[in-house]
Amino acid sequence: MSASAAKSTVVAATRPRRRWHWALALxxxxxxxxxxxxxxxxxxxxxxxxxxxxxxxxxxxxxEYLLGTDNLGRDMLxxxxxxxxxxxxxxxxxxxLGFLVGGAxxxxxxxxxxxxxxxxxxxxxxxxxxxxxxxxxxxxxxxGQSLFNVTLALGILSIPAAARVSRANTLAWANRDFVLAARxxxxxxxxxxxxxxxxxxxxxxxxxxxxxxxxxxVAEGALSFLGLGIPAPQPSxxxxxxxxxxxxxxAPHTALIPAAVMFATVLSLNFxxxxxxxxxxxxxxxx
Amino acid sequence: MSGAPLLSVREARVGFxxxxxxxxxxxxxxxxxxxxxxxxIVGESGSGKSVLVRSLIGLVSESSGAEVGGQVLFEGxxxxxxxxxxxxxxxxxxxxVVFQDPMTSLxxxxxxxxxxxxxxxxxxxxxxxxxxVRAVELLTEVGIPEAERRAGQYPHExxxxxxxxxxxAIAIACAPKLLIADEPTTALxxxxxxxxxxxxxxxxxxxGMAMILITHDLGVAAGRADDIMVMYAGRAVEMAxxxxxxxxPRMPYTEALLxxxxxxxxxxxxxxxxxxxxxxxxxxxxxxxxxxxxxSYRTTRCDEEQPVQTWEGARGYACFHPRGVNA
Amino acid sequence: xxxxxxxxxxLVVVLFCVTLLTYMIVNILPGDVAIVILGNLATPEDIAGLxxxxxxxxxxxxxxxxxxxxxxxxxxxRSYRNGEPVVQAILDRLPxxxxxxxxxxxxxxxxxxxxxxLSVRRPGGIFDRISASAAFGFLAMPNFMLGIxxxxxxxxxxDLLPATGFxxxxxxxxxxxxxxxxxxxxxxLIEWTVLMRVLRSDLxxxxxEDFILLARAKGLPPWRVLLQHALRPSSFTLxxxxxxNIGGLIGGAVIVEQIFALPGVGRLLLGGIFNxxxxxxxxTVAFIAVGFVVINFLVDMLYAVLDPRxxxxxxxx
Numbered sequence: 001m002s003a004s005a006a007k008s009t010v011v012a013a014t015r016p017r018r019r020w021h022w023a024l025a026l027x028x029x030x031x032x033x034x035x036x037x038x039x040x041x042x043x044x045x046x047x048x049x050x051x052x053x054x055x056x057x058x059x060x061x062x063x064e065y066l067l068g069t070d071n072l073g074r075d076m077l078x079x080x081x082x083x084x085x086x087x088x089x090x091x092x093x094x095x096x097l098g099f100l101v102g103g104a105x106x107x108x109x110x111x112x113x114x115x116x117x118x119x120x121x122x123x124x125x126x127x128x129x130x131x132x133x134x135x136x137x138x139x140x141x142x143x144g145q146s147l148f149n150v151t152l153a154l155g156i157l158s159i160p161a162a163a164r165v166s167r168a169n170t171l172a173w174a175n176r177d178f179v180l181a182a183r184x185x186x187x188x189x190x191x192x193x194x195x196x197x198x199x200x201x202x203x204x205x206x207x208x209x210x211x212x213x214x215x216x217x218v219a220e221g222a223l224s225f226l227g228l229g230i231p232a233p234q235p236s237x238x239x240x241x242x243x244x245x246x247x248x249x250x251a252p253h254t255a256l257i258p259a260a261v262m263f264a265t266v267l268s269l270n271f272x273x274x275x276x277x278x279x280x281x282x283x284x285x286x287x
Numbered sequence: 288m289s290g291a292p293l294l295s296v297r298e299a300r301v302g303f304x305x306x307x308x309x310x311x312x313x314x315x316x317x318x319x320x321x322x323x324x325x326x327x328i329v330g331e332s333g334s335g336k337s338v339l340v341r342s343l344i345g346l347v348s349e350s351s352g353a354e355v356g357g358q359v360l361f362e363g364x365x366x367x368x369x370x371x372x373x374x375x376x377x378x379x380x381x382x383x384v385v386f387q388d389p390m391t392s393l394x395x396x397x398x399x400x401x402x403x404x405x406x407x408x409x410x411x412x413x414x415x416x417x418x419x420v421r422a423v424e425l426l427t428e429v430g431i432p433e434a435e436r437r438a439g440q441y442p443h444e445x446x447x448x449x450x451x452x453x454x455x456a457i458a459i460a461c462a463p464k465l466l467i468a469d470e471p472t473t474a475l476x477x478x479x480x481x482x483x484x485x486x487x488x489x490x491x492x493x494x495g496m497a498m499i500l501i502t503h504d505l506g507v508a509a510g511r512a513d514d515i516m517v518m519y520a521g522r523a524v525e526m527a528x529x530x531x532x533x534x535x536p537r538m539p540y541t542e543a544l545l546x547x548x549x550x551x552x553x554x555x556x557x558x559x560x561x562x563x564x565x566x567x568x569x570x571x572x573x574x575x576x577x578x579x580x581x582x583s584y585r586t587t588r589c590d591e592e593q594p595v596q597t598w599e600g601a602r603g604y605a606c607f608h609p610r611g612v613n614a
Numbered sequence: 615x616x617x618x619x620x621x622x623x624x625l626v627v628v629l630f631c632v633t634l635l636t637y638m639i640v641n642i643l644p645g646d647v648a649i650v651i652l653g654n655l656a657t658p659e660d661i662a663g664l665x666x667x668x669x670x671x672x673x674x675x676x677x678x679x680x681x682x683x684x685x686x687x688x689x690x691x692r693s694y695r696n697g698e699p700v701v702q703a704i705l706d707r708l709p710x711x712x713x714x715x716x717x718x719x720x721x722x723x724x725x726x727x728x729x730x731x732l733s734v735r736r737p738g739g740i741f742d743r744i745s746a747s748a749a750f751g752f753l754a755m756p757n758f759m760l761g762i763x764x765x766x767x768x769x770x771x772x773d774l775l776p777a778t779g780f781x782x783x784x785x786x787x788x789x790x791x792x793x794x795x796x797x798x799x800x801x802x803l804i805e806w807t808v809l810m811r812v813l814r815s816d817l818x819x820x821x822x823e824d825f826i827l828l829a830r831a832k833g834l835p836p837w838r839v840l841l842q843h844a845l846r847p848s849s850f851t852l853x854x855x856x857x858x859n860i861g862g863l864i865g866g867a868v869i870v871e872q873i874f875a876l877p878g879v880g881r882l883l884l885g886g887i888f889n890x891x892x893x894x895x896x897x898t899v900a901f902i903a904v905g906f907v908v909i910n911f912l913v914d915m916l917y918a919v920l921d922p923r924x925x926x927x928x929x930x931x
Contacts, residue, residue: 126631129907130899133865134883138639138899141887218756222869225758226884238758245762245873248777249770256766259759267754346827350736372835379833392824396846396920405842406832457828 024275027268034265038085046078050233058251070254071243079235080261086236087265090151090220095162095212097155099205102162107201109163110170111193120167124160132157136219137228145231150223154216165208166201173200207277214269221262237262291363292319293497294343294465300356301335301342301521310570312338314521315357322464325491325498327512327529329505329544333566335521336501337387337469344378344467361465379410383458383496384467385487388474389450393442393457399426400438403457410461425456429486448479452486459490466491466498472507484511505544509533517541520567520577527602535611537604540578576606584608618915625911632903633685637678640896681896690897695889700897704879710780711878714797714870715863719856721802726809726852731840733810734817749807757866761800761873768796778875797874801866805859812855816848823847850917857913861906 037044052072059069066077109120127135139153173179179196187195221238223229230236237258244255301313313335320326328336341347343359343366359366361381366374386392394402403425404418413421419438426434429452442450451471458466468487472480488511491498502508508515508529515532517525517540525538536542543562564581567573576582579589586607594605599612684691690700729749733742752760769777775796781789820826821844829843830836868880875881879898886894 122631125628126635128861129628129632129910130635130903131861131864131906133862133868134899134902135639137868137883137887138636138895141895142640214754221756222758222865226869226872228884228887238756241759241762245765248762248766252766252770255762259762262756262759263754266756267751270750270754341827344831346830375833375835377833378831382831384828384831386824386828388824392828394825394829394843394847397843405829405834410833454828457832 024272027271030264030268031272034084035088037081038088041078041081041085046081047075049074049078049082049235051075058247058254060251060253061257068251068253068257070240071247071251076240076254076257079240080237080258083235083237083240083258084261084265086147086230086234087217087220087262089147090154090230091213091217094151094154094216094220095158095209097151098158098212099162099166099209101155102159102164103166103201103205105159106163106166106168107170107193107197110167111174111189111197117167120163124163127156127160133219133222136223137226140223140228145228147230147234150220150229154219154223157219158212158216161212162205162208165204169201169204170197173197207273207279210269210273210276214266214273217262217269218266290321292360293322293362294320294499295360296343296357297360298357299339299342299359300354301338301347302354302356304352304354305570307570311572312353312521312569313342316516316518316521316523317357318516318523318526320465320497320499322497323491323495324514325500325512327508327515328499328501328518329503329508329515330518331503331566333569334518335569336518339518340467340469340499340501344382344384345374376410379406380461381464382467383461383463383465385451385454385458385469385471387470389442389447389454390474392454393450395442398439398441399445399453403438403453403460406457406460421460422456425460426453429453429456429459429490430482431456447475448483451475451479451483455483455486455490459494459496462494464496466496467501468498469501470503471500473503480507487511505533506548517544520572521569522577522605523596523603524578524606525602525604527604531602537602537609537611538578538606539582539584539608539610541604542610543581621911621914625907628907629904632907633682633900634678636896636900636903637681638674640892640899641674641677685897685900690901691893693886693894694891695894700894703882703894704898704901707877707879707882709783710876711867711871711880713783713794714801714867714876714878715860717794717798718801718805718863718866721798722805722809725802725806726813727845729806730810730813730817731845733814734821735836735840737818745810749810752804753807755804757800757804758869758873760803761796761870764796764800764803765873778873780874780876794876797870797876800870800873801863804866805863808855808859809852813848813852816851817844820844820848846920850920853913853917853920857910860909860913864902864906 052074053069057069057071061068061076068076070076070079105120105123109117136153136157139156140150143149143153174197179192182192182196220229220236221241224236224238225242227239227242229238232239240258241255241262244251244253244258247254296319297317299313299316300311303310303312316335316339318326328340330336338347342353342355345366347353348355355367361377364377366377369377393399400419400422403422404413404415407413407418407421408415423434423438426437431437431449431452437445437449437453442453445453455471458468466487471487472483475483484507487498487500490496500508500512505515512529515527515529516523517532517538519540525532525536525541527537532541533545536545540562543560546560547562562581567577567580573579573590575588575590575592576585576594579585582589588607592607594607596603596605597609681691688701690704692699693703729745733739733745736742755763765777768775776793777796779793781793783790817840826839826843829839834842864880867878868883870876871878871880872884879902883895883898883902885891886898
């Protein structure tokens with residue numbers, strides 16, 4: 001037997017860590033552009049999105065109509081930008097609504113446990129027992145179609161998910177030492193919930209909210225696509241795609257352009273959402 | 288040592304890439320193992336003993352993200368140079384492995400009989416029926432009552448000790464020439480540890496297998512290994528015949544390990560001495576002896592220079608201040 | 615088996631609540647049903663008459679139990695529009711929807727399983743990265759959008775497959791199959807991404823297990839280790855997700871049936887909604903929800919059969 005500690009070969013340097021900053025620029029830039037245009041839509045000299053010019057229907061993109069015109073000769077660019085406004089309003093407000101209600105339900109369930117928890121979980125289970133689009137359809141069908149009602153219906157839909165996230169996180173935090181410590185010094189439940197648990201709940205809820213935005217934008221698109229979302233003259237991406245579908249053979253741009261815009265937006269949102277979630281919860285980064 | 292060794296390892300090295308930088312888990316370990324002999328590899332967790340052995344049989348390899356170096360000869364064949372297919376043949380036929388935790392080393396969703404028969408069908412060409420029959424025989428051989436019924440059960444239906452017996456049955460199924468037991472009793476109840484070790488030893492003797500017994504417990508290796516290799520921080524720091532090692536350890540680390548063992552000759556309630564400090568961080572190696580920070584014989588030389596293996600006949604050690612030698 | 619008994623009780627409770635909620639949504643939301651049916655120009659007498667006909671003057675809970683009672687005996691009422699029994703209308707269209715969902719699921723699994731298996735052979739490798747990006751892209755595609763894109767590609771541009779229209783099985787299996795390709799692709803091409811991610815991540819976890827090392831130590835070739843040892847213990851989350859995703863799939867089916875003009879349950883529901891056909895909507899929604907709950911229940915049971923540990927260990931509520 002012989003052995004000698006040979007001079008160890010230098011192990012190659014660590015693999016390069018993923019570089020996010022440039023990869024983030026594109027989706028973030030796109031989202032900022034969409035948001036900016038949606039906010040300033042009224043002041044950047046866009047033609048009226050509802051103004052019809054029947055002689056000029058289904059025109060391909062040109063200098064005058066940057067993205068062409070649709071079935072009724074309406075300016076696509078203008079409709080897409082105003083549609084972004086619809087998507088963003090619903091996409092941001094509906095999950096927020098759901099998160100207010102669902103967050104409160106989940107927090108009380110996770111904090112008080114017992115019967116409240118049982119009730120909350122039961123409620124969540126029942127809502128989840130419906131295929132969500134079917135539930136949304138039914139709600140909007142009977143609530144009546146309007147921006148507010150669509151937002152309300154989709155807000156209700158996001159309650160269960162929000163409740164689950166907040167309940168799971170509350171459960172996880174409620175037994176941490178600092179919460180127990182707060183309890184032993186006699187802090188009230190209200191104080192513990194608002195001071196100790198809520199701040200820890202916000203990051204995962206925020207990350208989830210980001211993801212929910214894209215889900216809701218898609219859901220709003222689906223409702224409008226089916227003709228049960230935002231009512232007709234008001235532009236919505238889903239509605240535009242549905243309109244364009246009829247002329248797919250002669251004027252594919254009327255469907256494909258809003259589709260592409262929607263795709264880019266959802267993709268960007270997912271991208272940013274994933275990254276925020278990885279930052280908030282490093283365990284999930286593997287997935 | 289006489290005759291061509293069954294297994295001959297030269298300068299085995301294993302490196303990993305971690306978030307904190309490259310890490311050398313095994314650093315230039317060499318040893319020979321003769322037919323029918325038992326080598327005990329002893330070290331604390333993290334000393335690289337499991338990684339070393341797993342790298343020998345390709346379970347830690349380049350494809351699993353490790354950097355592997357050195358030479359491994361099994362019956363004179365360079366295992367690392369073999370094509371994948373042939374290598375799998377050697378692994379399946381000639382080498383059996385028993386892992387530490389039988390809770391995790393058996394497939395939870397596959398019946399026991401099939402897990403035993405699988406290797407037989409693949410490596411010994413048995414058909415499904417013959418493999419099933421042989422599996423039952425093997426279960427009986429490793430001391431499982433009602434073997435026939437057990438063969439149709441899933442691992443979770445057996446106790447830990449039973450499961451380890453099943454694992455042994457899997458390991459010896461193809462009549463290997465080398466049995467590798469990686470901490471085979473660590474995860475078991477104290478009461479069954481001995482039974483499992485005895486079973487391993489009996490099978491080894493009856494079948495004339497060579498065995499590598501990995502353990503963190505010198506006491507486990509004491510009566511069962513012919514030779515012992517002590518590992519520390521990825522290096523073999525001492526190697527000797529078992530008796531010699533226990534009689535007069537050279538390396539201060541071995542000495543400390545021995546002192547942490549309870550002895551029958553000690554008066555009751557004697558405090559066992561623990562080794563002060565913690566094993567070194569392999570990603571932050573210093574230039575000197577890895578054990579130096581915890582060593583009571585340490586000198587400045589230990590901090591600056593890596594001790595090379597010194598040989599006294601068949602026993603070797605890597606230390607500037609060996610015990611029991613007039614240095 | 616107390617566990618299965620408890621699950622059954624739970625199932626019954628959930629079914630009860632789900633049907634009740636369906637009934638409530640359809641019946642208490644604003645807009646008197648009678649007005650909805652008769653329109654805003656109806657006279658008060660007409661409305662009162664219809665209310666009485668419909669039994670709307672009784673308390674809602676009473677009406678609910680009435681409805682539930684007949685529903686249990688297989689009667690969901692008749693459509694306002696054409697008097698067709700709702701149950702019959704659903705059963706007529708159910709095969710189309712089921713075929714759509716099964717085909718979509720087959721496509722999804724047919725892509726997800728091989729892709730996951732191939733990508734875990736070298737995590738972080740080229741195949742893994744390409745498939746992860748593809749999954750990320752497809753996941754961002756709303757199904758109504760993908761449907762349009764597929765029609766544009768396969769029907770308008772290359773004229774390979776029919777854009778719309780459905781051929782029943784009775785008029786030729788092949789034609790039926792062809793007419794269902796694009797619709798089921800629309801659902802399957804999105805669904806596989808979720809399945810692949812879940813399976814991939816579980817496979818990676820499983821591959822770190824000791825029993826995988828042991829399988830390799832037996833000399834099994836890598837593909838056998840993957841297929842025989844890693845795949846099954848890694849598929850439990852996948853099955854759960856399959857069950858949960860059926861909800862999404864049903865929603866997707868509604869849209870896809872609309873895009874491709876397939877006579878399925880989803881389209882029946884949409885027609886009911888547009889026509890204000892209340893009884894039809896109520897029956898269809900209840901049917902879909904009950905079906906969804908029952909399928910999820912069955913998936914849970916399947917889970918217990920597939921994982922021998924569950925039968926012993928996971929006897930939780």
